[in-house]
């Protein structure tokens with residue numbers, strides 16, 4: 176039995192067992208290269224729970240109910256939450272300068288309802304959803320004529336709780352254009368930036384595991400970035416099934432450039448490695464539904 180005080184890493188067998196737990200729960204894969212990282216993170220939970228070995232924590236996770244808060248603590252330690260506003264400039268240039276002006280024109284011409292529903296899937300602490308809301312508020316004018324809904328979701332309850340605060344530190348805000356900072360955020364005395372009420376009205380956050388269907392009306396646009404990189408092909412397929420079912424026919428999906436989805440969404444029209452249009456008829460992973 177390995178005690179925490181020895182600061183030893185998990186054994187390959189322990190790594191395997193923990194990796195299986197994570198994979199079954201959220202689809203994320205953990206490789207042997209992550210041994211030290213995983214061990215360091217697990218030791219934090221062992222200390223918090225006053226447990227003296229990795230096996231004891233593993234047994235605890237196996238015994239507690241699926242909705243026990245310890246699961247969230249555990250998954251929070253083993254997932255990556257890195258995010259910041261206006262991450263990946265190309266995507267925001269497309270949203271601001273191509274997509275939103277186009278739907279604005281269509282809306283004004285009466286060719287589409289003046290409404291926009293966007294999902295920031297795996298939103299972590301809400302930075303991506305907030306960036307989307309900034310762009311929509313900036314471009315879809317007059318805003319009171321538009322119904323804008325930005326929905327952010329993440330499997331992590333802690334991340335979602337933080338997202339709901341809609342408050343961001345200097346580092347997360349570093350790429351926000353100066354005029355957006357002025358118009359959409361208030362600077363608090365502790366130096367953080369809190370979204371103004373006009374932005375808060377547009378966004379909503381909930382927990383959701385991407386391996387399972389989302390029970391929501393369909394979206395015009397879905398952002399699914401920097402999450403599939405942690406999944407194997409089988410889990411990617413499940414997530415893409417969830418996401419494609421949530422997209423309106425003809426809706427747009429924005430993925431990270433390195434997400435490795437091209438082979439899995441062949442029936443979608445991909446104009447680049449990261450921008451994909453859903454077919455005009457609803458699709459499933461196995462083909463187009465009639």
Ligand SMILES: C[S@@+](CC[C@H](N)C(=O)[O-])C[C@H]1O[C@@H](n2cnc3c(N)ncnc32)[C@H](O)[C@@H]1O
Nearest residue numbers: 201255256257258297299330331384385400401
């Ligand atoms: C690196 S963050 C990406 C944040 C944001 N999309 C971005 O690009 O800046 C990855 C997030 O995916 C979430 N995640 C991992 N597996 C998930 C799953 N099965 N369902 C929903 N979210 C998941 C993690 O909790 C984490 O917050």
